[in-house]
Amino acid sequence: MRDLSGQNHYLSAVRATPFYEKQKAVDLVNTWHRWQGYTVPDVLDNVTVEYFAIRNSASVFDITPMSKYRIKGPDALAFMNRLLPRDMTKLRVGRVGYTVWCDDEGMVIDDGTVFRVAEDEYWLCAQERQLEVLKRNAIGFQIEYAEITDEVAALSFQGPVTCKILKNAGFAGIETMKMFDLRFFDFPDGEIMISRSGYTGDLGYEVWVQNDQAEAIWDTLFEAGKHYDIRAIGGDALEIARVEAGLIAAHVEFSPANETVRPGHAKSPYELGLGWLVKLDKGVVFNGRRALMKEKKNGSRHRFVKLDVEGNKTACNAYLFDKKHGKQIGHVSSTAWAPTAKKNIALGFVDMPHGEIGTEVWAEIYYMKELKWNTRWAKCTVMKDAAWNPPRKTLTPPADF
Amino acid sequence: MTDMSNTTYDSIIIGGGHNGLVCAAYLAKAGKRVLVLEARGEIGGAANTMTFCDGRKVSPCAHYLNQLNSTVRRDLNLTSHGLKMAGSDISTIALNPEGDHLFLNDQGASGAGISANDAANYGRFMKLMQQYSTMLGFLVDLPPIDIFNPDWDDKVAALKLGWNVRFGLGAEKMSEFLRMVGMNIYDVLDDEFDNPTLKGALAFDAVLGTHTGPRSPGSVLTFLYRMVAGTDGAVELPEGGMGAVTSAMAKAAAGFGATIKTGARVASVIVENCVATGVVLDNGATYSATHIISNADPKTTVMDIVGPRHFEADFVKRVDNIRMRGNAAKLHIALKSLPRFTNLSAEQLRSRLLIAPTHDDVERAFNHAKYGEASANPMMEISIPSIDDETLCDEGHVLSAIVQYAPYTLKGGWTEAAKDNFRDACIDRIARYAPDIRDHIEAAELVTPADLEQRYGMRGGNWHHGELTLDQMLMLRPAPEASRYALPLDGLYLCGAGAHPGGGVMGAAGKNAAKTILSEGRS
Numbered sequence: 039m040r041d042l043s044g045q046n047h048y049l050s051a052v053r054a055t056p057f058y059e060k061q062k063a064v065d066l067v068n069t070w071h072r073w074q075g076y077t078v079p080d081v082l083d084n085v086t087v088e089y090f091a092i093r094n095s096a097s098v099f100d101i102t103p104m105s106k107y108r109i110k111g112p113d114a115l116a117f118m119n120r121l122l123p124r125d126m127t128k129l130r131v132g133r134v135g136y137t138v139w140c141d142d143e144g145m146v147i148d149d150g151t152v153f154r155v156a157e158d159e160y161w162l163c164a165q166e167r168q169l170e171v172l173k174r175n176a177i178g179f180q181i182e183y184a185e186i187t188d189e190v191a192a193l194s195f196q197g198p199v200t201c202k203i204l205k206n207a208g209f210a211g212i213e214t215m216k217m218f219d220l221r222f223f224d225f226p227d228g229e230i231m232i233s234r235s236g237y238t239g240d241l242g243y244e245v246w247v248q249n250d251q252a253e254a255i256w257d258t259l260f261e262a263g264k265h266y267d268i269r270a271i272g273g274d275a276l277e278i279a280r281v282e283a284g285l286i287a288a289h290v291e292f293s294p295a296n297e298t299v300r301p302g303h304a305k306s307p308y309e310l311g312l313g314w315l316v317k318l319d320k321g322v323v324f325n326g327r328r329a330l331m332k333e334k335k336n337g338s339r340h341r342f343v344k345l346d347v348e349g350n351k352t353a354c355n356a357y358l359f360d361k362k363h364g365k366q367i368g369h370v371s372s373t374a375w376a377p378t379a380k381k382n383i384a385l386g387f388v389d390m391p392h393g394e395i396g397t398e399v400w401a402e403i404y405y406m407k408e409l410k411w412n413t414r415w416a417k418c419t420v421m422k423d424a425a426w427n428p429p430r431k432t433l434t435p436p437a438d439f
Numbered sequence: 440m441t442d443m444s445n446t447t448y449d450s451i452i453i454g455g456g457h458n459g460l461v462c463a464a465y466l467a468k469a470g471k472r473v474l475v476l477e478a479r480g481e482i483g484g485a486a487n488t489m490t491f492c493d494g495r496k497v498s499p500c501a502h503y504l505n506q507l508n509s510t511v512r513r514d515l516n517l518t519s520h521g522l523k524m525a526g527s528d529i530s531t532i533a534l535n536p537e538g539d540h541l542f543l544n545d546q547g548a549s550g551a552g553i554s555a556n557d558a559a560n561y562g563r564f565m566k567l568m569q570q571y572s573t574m575l576g577f578l579v580d581l582p583p584i585d586i587f588n589p590d591w592d593d594k595v596a597a598l599k600l601g602w603n604v605r606f607g608l609g610a611e612k613m614s615e616f617l618r619m620v621g622m623n624i625y626d627v628l629d630d631e632f633d634n635p636t637l638k639g640a641l642a643f644d645a646v647l648g649t650h651t652g653p654r655s656p657g658s659v660l661t662f663l664y665r666m667v668a669g670t671d672g673a674v675e676l677p678e679g680g681m682g683a684v685t686s687a688m689a690k691a692a693a694g695f696g697a698t699i700k701t702g703a704r705v706a707s708v709i710v711e712n713c714v715a716t717g718v719v720l721d722n723g724a725t726y727s728a729t730h731i732i733s734n735a736d737p738k739t740t741v742m743d744i745v746g747p748r749h750f751e752a753d754f755v756k757r758v759d760n761i762r763m764r765g766n767a768a769k770l771h772i773a774l775k776s777l778p779r780f781t782n783l784s785a786e787q788l789r790s791r792l793l794i795a796p797t798h799d800d801v802e803r804a805f806n807h808a809k810y811g812e813a814s815a816n817p818m819m820e821i822s823i824p825s826i827d828d829e830t831l832c833d834e835g836h837v838l839s840a841i842v843q844y845a846p847y848t849l850k851g852g853w854t855e856a857a858k859d860n861f862r863d864a865c866i867d868r869i870a871r872y873a874p875d876i877r878d879h880i881e882a883a884e885l886v887t888p889a890d891l892e893q894r895y896g897m898r899g900g901n902w903h904h905g906e907l908t909l910d911q912m913l914m915l916r917p918a919p920e921a922s923r924y925a926l927p928l929d930g931l932y933l934c935g936a937g938a939h940p941g942g943g944v945m946g947a948a949g950k951n952a953a954k955t956i957l958s959e960g961r962s
Contacts (some may be wrong), residue, residue: 113748120748142753142920142927174756178747321712325751328927 052077055102056191056252064270071273074167074187076103079272086377088275092238093378093426095267096197098259099276101244102252105150105167106190110159116322118152118160121175123307123330125320129154134218134233138307138315139171145295145304145327147171148288149312151235153220161186161246165288168320171296175325191252195259196242196279199266201436204232204243207262207361212243213435227251237276239283241430266439281374281385284344284424286310291342291371291385306333309387311342323412340368341393344425345384347401350375353416356401360392362415367392370401379425384418395422448474448698448728450956451718452934453705453744454589454896456484459734460688461949462934464515467695469957474726475865476718478704480898481682482689484734485895485902486944488682492882494833495773497679499886500895500902501648502822503529503791505665505674507684510580511946515691522687525828526676528746532790533640534872538782541636542790551636563620564631571616571678572666574603577939579667579947582955583914583922605807621909624662625653625798635797642802643795643818647841648942650764650906652805653798664907667940674791676822679830684944708745708931715745715930730956731930732950736897736904737761737917737937745931754927757854757918761911763936765888765900766808768845770819770865772838772883778876785826792821796869808844813861817868818843835881840865847888847899858885903942904935913939932956 042050053076061079069080078100081088091097109117119126122137129135138149148171152163162168171297174185194205204212209223209232214283220233228248236242247255260268280287288294295304307316307330318331347353354374368388376383388399401416430436450466452459455477467473481487504524511517530544533551541551548561576734577599578689584593584600604613605753619627624645628638642653645662652658677683703724708731709717733740738761741747747755777785780792795801795818804814825836842865844953849857862885870876888900897904905911914922916939934952936942 073902120752142751171752173750177752177755178742217724235589323713323749323751325711325753327751 055100056249057100057102057193057256060253060256060438061126061270063399068113069272073273074103074105078103080274082270084271085274085278088269088271089278090115091267091269091271092196092275092279094198095269095390096195096200096203096263097238097269097271097275098141098256099196099271099273101192101194102187102190102193105164106185106187106192107162107168107172107183108159108170108186109162109181109183110156111179112158113179113181114158114160114356117175117179117181119320119322120179120324120398122152123316123324123326125317126152127320131155131157132220134220134235137316138310138312139269140307140326140330141295141403142325142329143295143304144306144326144333145298146292146307146310147295149286151233153231153233155220155231166294185261189249191247191249193245193255193259194236194238194242194276195245196236196238196240197379198241198430198437199263200242201245202439203259203263203266203268207258216434217432220223225251226254237283237285238279238294239285239424239426239431240279241433267337278374278377281372281383282376282379282424282426284385284427286312286342286385287372304388305340306330306338308333308338309340309342338390338411340387341390343393343399344370344421344423345370345386345399346400346421346425347373347382347384348417349414350382351403351405351414351416353401353403353418354405356403357386358386358388358418359400359402362400362417364400366400376425381425383421383425393420395420448472448726450474450730450732451476451726451728452732452734453480453708453718453740454484454734454935455482455685455689455699455701456734456895456935457486457685457688457944457946458935458949458952459484459732460685460692461511461946462732462734462953463517463669463697463699463949464688464692464695465950465953466956467692467697468514469953471845473697475692475699476703476705476720476726476730477699477701480702482699482701483682483685485891485897486681486685488831489681490596491771491884492773495835495837495882496680496831497771498824499769499771499774499836500891502676502824502841504677504681504944506667506682506943506945507675508579508945508947508950511920511950514950515688517684517687517691520690520694522684523678524675525678525824526789527673529674529676530790530808531640531793531937532783532787533636533793533795534780535636535796536781540782541634541640543637543640548637551634553634553637555635557632557637560631561637567612567615568663569666570608570612571620572663574607574616575600575663576667577603579945580951582924582951583916583939584877584924586914611768619659621656621664622659623654623656624658625802627659628653628798638798639795639800640793642798643793643820643843646801646805646843647820648767648902650762650766650808650846650901651908652802654802655805659908660912661831661907664941665796665943676827678828678929680824681944688946694927702908705744708749710745710749710928713749713929715749715928730928732932732934732956734935736763736901736935737921737933738763738898738905739896740933740937741926745928749928751927754918754920757920761917762906762908763897763899763901763904764906765847765891765897765902766844766862767902768840768842768888769886769891770840770842770862770878770883771886772840772866772882774823774836774838774879775881776827777836777880778873778879780873788823789826792819792872794821794872795821808846811846811848811850813846813857813864815842815864817845817861817865819865819868821869834905838955840869842885845887847892849887849889853887858887861885861887902936904937905941907941911940916941924955
């Protein structure tokens with residue numbers, strides 16, 4: 039990329055991450071998209087090959103554009119406990135937690151991961167920008183918060199052999215890290231943070247480094263993984279993996295409450311199948327508490343469902359019905375042909391009380407063949423678990439190869 | 440009263456201002472065990488009477504009674520508790536530097552070269568304004584209508600409002616009301632009148648005690664607001680100053696069995712498992728109750744006394760955004776004897792004296808305040824209460840004036856020098872109308888919005904506990920989630936002027952809060 043530093047920033051409407059040159063070097067197809075101001079690849083080579091790197095070997099995905107924040111100060115725990123519906127007193131130093139956060143109406147603003155890096159310091163990693171949310175939440179708390187999105191480069195390193203590769207790279211003791219542990223490791227030019235976390239429902243890690251360490255960590259991983267089919271991947275392969283893992287995405291499964299203007303268009307944690315994150319009885323006030331208590335008592339509007347769709351046509355953007363040609367009860371939000379689970383799957387929402395596990399709903403699927411539209415009715419079974427949820431996701435130590 | 444060594448009460452009221460006392464009285468009357476905790480050494484908050492120099496007493500904030508809720512006055516039987524008026528139906532004189540003053544009373548307007556046309560129109564205009572405020576007046580005695588989840592009472596109130604506007608006023612006046620209610624007073628006065636002195640006086644009444652000028656949006660509404668709630672816009676002077684009003688309220692509350700403690704500053708509210716259950720005083724004493732009711736302003740309540748972490752973030756942000764910019768100062772002058780105001784008899788000094796020569800002058804005075812300066816030519820509402828009320832002075836007289844504008848956030852701060860300068864500017868201003876006043880002055884003090892905040896804990900020195908503008912009224916006061924006196928923290932309530940219907944020595948907020956609490960569990 040051209041030099042865009044200093045006053046030359048205007049020469050491009052997107053920015054390059056510190057891994058840009060490394061990705062460009064293995065890019066065969068030149069298909070990129072804009073993600074929070076950065077340019078990132080959809081695909082670098084071939085989406086199928088990249089997907090199978092996630093499930094069968096090791097994939098490297100640039101998550102630098104994720105919104106990252108540092109929250110630090112004597113009130114850091116109290117601040118996080120008011121911001122998040124989880125009981126944050128339970129998240130010890132060295133642990134990571136998946137979480138959502140809500141507005142006062144109990145509607146989800148965003149989801150993400152929270153890292154307790156020290157007694158009085160957290161990192162928050164989110165899909166959307168959260169500076170305004172942090173600003174209004176900080177009123178009355180002794181904390182400092184800062185956006186560190188542009189200062190921390192990050193890679194998502196996912197797949198069954200990732201532990202082995204990290205071990206090869208010299209990160210001693212990596213195999214003792216449990217799911218959602220975080221640890222600091224020595225690295226040239228300063229410590230780096232590795233967490234056992236990800237967005238693929240599989241064994242994997244996320245590696246957090248300073249920008250000037252970015253190329254070195256990339257090279258370290260690829261050198262250590264050269265005999266293990268390590269592969270840089272784009273967003274398209276990751277999308278298949280996250281649907282297979284049944285994980286939600288902002289602007290797909292929910293409209294962030296703080297930018298949703300139409301009444302009733304935002305969703306609560308319960309409606310996203312994330313009621314397990316909400317600790318109503320944690321004894322302190324948190325955002326959305328009163329509304330969520332009411333919802334818990336009176337019932338939710340929608341239910342999040344993971345669907346096993348009959349046939350081979352993906353139920354892209356389909357409406358859901360209670361029976362074939364029946365009453366419309368919901369819609370599909372994400373779909374995929376799940377290559378590892380070997381299932382045609384979908385994520386979606388149905389009106390309560392529909393969608394209990396094991397029940398059927400119907401999708402009216404529109405699909406195009408050589409520019410001609412066809413429809414097909416497909417029976418969908420509500421699954422209990424995600425289509426892909428292997429024991430190795432949480433197994434410690436992970437299998438050696 | 441029963442033994443109070445057990446420190447558990449039904450209700451604890453934080454602050455013994457007039458609304459806190461009214462709330463206490465209503466709750467105690469209903470048989471509740473009530474404790475009022477007042478930080479200062481005496482009850483009344485800003486509605487009290489203070490000695491500002493030897494043997495001279497004055498009402499340190501509001502000095503006229505024009506909004507005291509008639510239901511409160513009746514229900515608490517304030518007269519039997521010693522409330523007496525030293526003056527009622529007090530007329531207004533809008534001063535003219537040349538001595539050609541304008542006299543405003545219930546007979547109409549005269550003087551200042553007012554035309555027959557303007558004089559006739561003045562009567563008609565005030566009658567119309569009174570009709571509007573009467574039509575809206577019933578809203579003062581109700582909690583704001585819950586438009587999202589209306590119960591039967593809300594629906595009745597909404598219907599009544601609609602009925603009053605449409606059929607109470609009639610089509611023609613309704614259309615006139617709807618035209619005027621959102622306007623600024625400056626434009627309305629230009630539509631209605633020619634006489635500059637009259638326009639100045641009415642413009643000043645519309646902005647008295649606010650952070651607005653006559654041309655600011657909503658100044659017709661604040662004009663109406665002054666008339667709402669009280670006794671048809673009549674201005675009264677309580678004997679013994681404003682402290683006599685709160686003293687009668689305290690006697691009423693105590694009479695019903697409420698306990699009132701002074702010198703008891705609440706340091707914080709005890710919150711257990713997301714419920715307010717008690718208070719801690721700054722001396723460490725604790726008291727518990729099922730209802731913690733704050734007479735402090737909403738910002739102080741949420742931000743300082745309870746703490747933002749006990750509320751959800753969007754609510755905290757809304758409370759943080761409540762505008763409460765005090766912009767009125769008080770000037771108190773101890774007088775050896777009455778000064779001579781040009782072309783006014785001593786008898787006429789019983790009136791409410793206004794220095795607001797034209798509506799443009801009022802607007803110009805506000806211009807300074809917009810940019811953090813005190814007005815170069817301040818506007819004033821002057822009272823010499825000691826003429827009618829001998830209890831205020833052993834000898835001589837006391838002059839009390841509300842002075843605008845004196846912004847809370849004065850550039851460079853309210854230093855002693857800044858206060859002295861503004862005090863002198865105010866006295867100079869009075870001297871234009873009463874040239875010999877300096878010969879009569881024994882002492883003078885200026886009470887700035889910063890002083891009001893420091894003395895009475897009202898943020899920004901805003902004595903309405905939040906500016907009275909359309910976006911901070913009714914169901915938006917102080918915030919949509921808290922407009923019905925219950926704050927979004929179980930067990931915690933507001934009863935002060937920061938809640939509907941707002942400020943002025945009115946007592947309606949305290950009464951409505953008590954009624955709301957008493958009706959809990961009934962719906």
